[in-house]
Amino acid sequence: MDPIIALRGAQTALxxxxxxxLWTTSTPPFNTPKLSAHRLVxxxxxxxxxxxxxxxxYTAWTLQDLSNEPFSLGLMVQTHVGQIVLAQVxxxxxxxxxxxxxxNHKLSVCVLLLAMLGSALTGHVAxxxxxxxxxxxxxxxxxxxxxxxxxxxxLWWRAKTSDAATNTWRLTxxxxxxxxxxxxxxxxxxxxxxxxxxxxxxxxxxxxxYGLLLVLKLMMVAGxxxxxxxxxxxxxxxxxxxxxxxxxxxxxxxLALAVLLMASWLASxxxxxxxxxxxxxxxxxxxxLAWQQDPTGTVQxxxxxAAAGVVxxxxxxxxxxxxxxxxxxxxxxxxxxxxxxTLPATSITAYPTTYMHSSARLDVVSVTAGHALYxxxxxxxxxxxxxxxxxxxxxxxxxxANLTEPHVNWHTHGDMFWWLSHGKGLMPGFADVLTxxxxxxxxxxxxxxxxxxxxxxxxxxxxxxxxxLPSIDFRFQMDTTNFMSLSEWxxxxxxxxxxxxxxxxxxxxxxxxxxxxxxxxxxxxxSRPEWLKDLVKGPCEAILVGDxxxxxxxxxxxxRRSFAVPDLFNEETRVPxxxxxxxxxxxxxxxxxxxxxxxxLSINELKQIYDTLSLEGKIKSAAIHQHD
Amino acid sequence: MVTVLRWLSVCLACLPSWVGAHAHLLxxxxxANAVIGQSPQQLRLKFSEPIxxxxxxxxxxxxxxxLPVNAENIQWDAVTLTLLVNLPTHVANNYEVQxxxxxxxxxxxxxxxxxxxxxx
Numbered sequence: 001m002d003p004i005i006a007l008r009g010a011q012t013a014l015x016x017x018x019x020x021x022l023w024t025t026s027t028p029p030f031n032t033p034k035l036s037a038h039r040l041v042x043x044x045x046x047x048x049x050x051x052x053x054x055x056x057x058y059t060a061w062t063l064q065d066l067s068n069e070p071f072s073l074g075l076m077v078q079t080h081v082g083q084i085v086l087a088q089v090x091x092x093x094x095x096x097x098x099x100x101x102x103x104n105h106k107l108s109v110c111v112l113l114l115a116m117l118g119s120a121l122t123g124h125v126a127x128x129x130x131x132x133x134x135x136x137x138x139x140x141x142x143x144x145x146x147x148x149x150x151x152x153x154x155l156w157w158r159a160k161t162s163d164a165a166t167n168t169w170r171l172t173x174x175x176x177x178x179x180x181x182x183x184x185x186x187x188x189x190x191x192x193x194x195x196x197x198x199x200x201x202x203x204x205x206x207x208x209x210y211g212l213l214l215v216l217k218l219m220m221v222a223g224x225x226x227x228x229x230x231x232x233x234x235x236x237x238x239x240x241x242x243x244x245x246x247x248x249x250x251x252x253x254x255l256a257l258a259v260l261l262m263a264s265w266l267a268s269x270x271x272x273x274x275x276x277x278x279x280x281x282x283x284x285x286x287x288x289l290a291w292q293q294d295p296t297g298t299v300q301x302x303x304x305x306a307a308a309g310v311v312x313x314x315x316x317x318x319x320x321x322x323x324x325x326x327x328x329x330x331x332x333x334x335x336x337x338x339x340x341x342t343l344p345a346t347s348i349t350a351y352p353t354t355y356m357h358s359s360a361r362l363d364v365v366s367v368t369a370g371h372a373l374y375x376x377x378x379x380x381x382x383x384x385x386x387x388x389x390x391x392x393x394x395x396x397x398x399x400x401a402n403l404t405e406p407h408v409n410w411h412t413h414g415d416m417f418w419w420l421s422h423g424k425g426l427m428p429g430f431a432d433v434l435t436x437x438x439x440x441x442x443x444x445x446x447x448x449x450x451x452x453x454x455x456x457x458x459x460x461x462x463x464x465x466x467x468x469l470p471s472i473d474f475r476f477q478m479d480t481t482n483f484m485s486l487s488e489w490x491x492x493x494x495x496x497x498x499x500x501x502x503x504x505x506x507x508x509x510x511x512x513x514x515x516x517x518x519x520x521x522x523x524x525x526x527s528r529p530e531w532l533k534d535l536v537k538g539p540c541e542a543i544l545v546g547d548x549x550x551x552x553x554x555x556x557x558x559x560r561r562s563f564a565v566p567d568l569f570n571e572e573t574r575v576p577x578x579x580x581x582x583x584x585x586x587x588x589x590x591x592x593x594x595x596x597x598x599x600x601l602s603i604n605e606l607k608q609i610y611d612t613l614s615l616e617g618k619i620k621s622a623a624i625h626q627h628d
Numbered sequence: 629m630v631t632v633l634r635w636l637s638v639c640l641a642c643l644p645s646w647v648g649a650h651a652h653l654l655x656x657x658x659x660a661n662a663v664i665g666q667s668p669q670q671l672r673l674k675f676s677e678p679i680x681x682x683x684x685x686x687x688x689x690x691x692x693x694x695l696p697v698n699a700e701n702i703q704w705d706a707v708t709l710t711l712l713v714n715l716p717t718h719v720a721n722n723y724e725v726q727x728x729x730x731x732x733x734x735x736x737x738x739x740x741x742x743x744x745x746x747x748x
Contacts, residue, residue, distance in 0.1 A: 066683040081734030
């Protein structure tokens with residue numbers, strides 16, 4: 001076990017113990033801690049202090065290797081965690097001093113709380129927080145969870161040290177209950193928000209170690225809540241005896257410790273959002289796709305399911321007073337029957353690779369390689385343009401899939417990877433012919449090809465809050481030593497990408513160079529190197545990309561199609577000039593072709609569009625992961 | 629007191645890694661195990677969470693010879709969580725990159741990846 005992890009965990013647990021005991025022994029009817037509790041708290045704080053100091057020392061020792069500097073505590077203080085642990089040491093010293101010498105237990109409670117806040121700020125979610133809101137949510141979650149644990153421990157201590165006759169722990173429980181319920185609601189709400197970032201998808205929740213641990217943790221929390229509910233009903237004067245209530249409390253403490261065990265495992269497990277998902281089921285719930293595949297069948301089965309549910313409900317309503325047991329059985333049967341009928345109707349076939357992320361990014365190199373592989377291995381059946389009309393297919397009267405239709409993008413990339421590897425219908429598998437990377441390149445080309453046909457719906461005005469078309473990344477040389485990628489602007493600002501395939505279109509580029517200064521967008525111009533030399537740099541700091549072999553323009557020409565010029569059979573792949581508006585999250589939002597009207601927007605219109613786009617909130621969608 | 633200590637020891641055993649996550653290397657440029665066309669001028673290592681820029685160690689071995697990489701050649705892009713490593717001009721065809729970083733949560737992690745250049 002990593003000593004740092006153990007020390008951190010021990011310090012947190014000791015502080016929670018100390019805080020819990022101090023809190024419950026200093027609330028009514030005991031306004032001052034008893035001597036025995038007092039000594040125990042002092043011992044716990046001293047132990048937490050030792051853990052913090054050992055943590056500082058051990059981390060500084062391990063940092064020697066990373067910094068080439070000799071061992072010193074100063075090394076540790078140069079880190080984010082080091083500064084917080086040092087602050088915790090000061091807080092713990094203050095807590096000990098105020099408890100032992102100043103005899104001010106309220107001050108001890110306050111500084112202990114500050115030390116616990118430090119634990120919340122050193123968590124990995126807090127460290128990875130991208131905004132103040134995220135930091136606040138993660139800190140609140142960890143701090144409240146520690147307070148809940150402290151409270152349960154304190155209550156348990158109070159129950160242990162008070163007999164049934166005096167029953168003083170009931171008063172402490174009443175005090176604890178007033179803030180426990182809103183506190184737990186906040187813990188759950190902040191937990192959901194954190195899980196949204198770390199799990200990212202339902203598939204991640206079901207099919208990754210992180211997701212399964214999280215589900216287990218939630219089950220423990222649910223168990224603890226049941227115990228808390230029983231204690232609450234006891235407080236309100238139910239039939240429950242004092243001994244039973246103590247058993248519920250001990251159970252809640254056990255479950256609280258189990259929750260912390262889960263939390264500790266979670267903290268050292270790869271978050272589901274970054275893990276490879278191996279889907280364990282042969283189906284997945286996708287109602288929209290199921291409906292698209294078989295609209296009539298899906299509607300029929302849904303209707304049967306709804307009917308079963310309604311019959312069950314009606315029977316329960318009719319017999320709930322006279323035949324209670326039978327009515328309940330009828331309701332359960334109806335609901336179960338509804339689920340059994342509707343779940344298959346809203347599910348589609350899935351494979352172990354369904355949620356796998358591509359190992360090859362959607363970039364020019366991958367799309368170009370994929371195109372070459374398509375010509376070599378797929379074209380004979382799927383046809384020159386992917387329409388499913390290859391000579392081999394016609395000869396053998398086969399009907400391979402039309403790869404230009406929208407259904408290509410309805411499937412996950414992982415589904416395509418499975419079919420490509422293991423075959424589908426009459427298509428053989430290519431696992432022995434193509435490497436894993438080659439299969440992903442091929443999928444990237446298929447995706448770009450299909451998206452290209454969808455790109456016909458792109459207009460010259462971006463639809464607000466509707467990103468769907470990922471940009472195709474490319475790498476270029478900035479100067480003799482530095483390289484850049486288009487994707488490097490993601491998260492920073494938008495990109496205005498211009499392709500010039502005819503020399504007479506350079507005038508538009510000159511206008512942009514002159515007038516795009518101060519835009520919240522980076523101007524990137526891709527053209528032949530010899531034409532770019534003629535351009536005089538204007539006030540706008542544009543990036544000029546020499547595309548000597550035309551591979552960037554070729555890959556991006558997938559996105560040339562419009563409803564006016566659908567170009568289904570690749571009659572004209574090179575438009576004289578194309579301009580693309582790429583938002584700051586890497587999605588193509590608008591396009592202008594030089595042979596369509598309007599062939600370009602005025603500078604003022606462009607400025608207005610970019611200003612509007614810059615007001616859009618952060619885009620969080622699975623598509624980002626797919627195209628990253 | 630004995631009961632409390634017993635519970636405490638259970639609790640400590642239950643809490644081995646309260647906040648002990650690692651900075652995971654998500655992907656690299658050039659990608660691990662890739663075969664690329666020319667010797668890279670720059671390496672990119674994208675991590676899952678922020679790291680301490682001061683505590684980064686990168687060792688690049690090209691054709692069994694270590695390339696000189698010092699702190700000035702290493703940049704940290706906090707927005708994209710990417711470590712940029714500028715390499716000196718060189719020609720080689722077998723590369724091994726060994727990396728060690730300290731995550732912002734104080735946890736050190738390390739790893740290595742290899743890639744090849746088709747025509748040195």
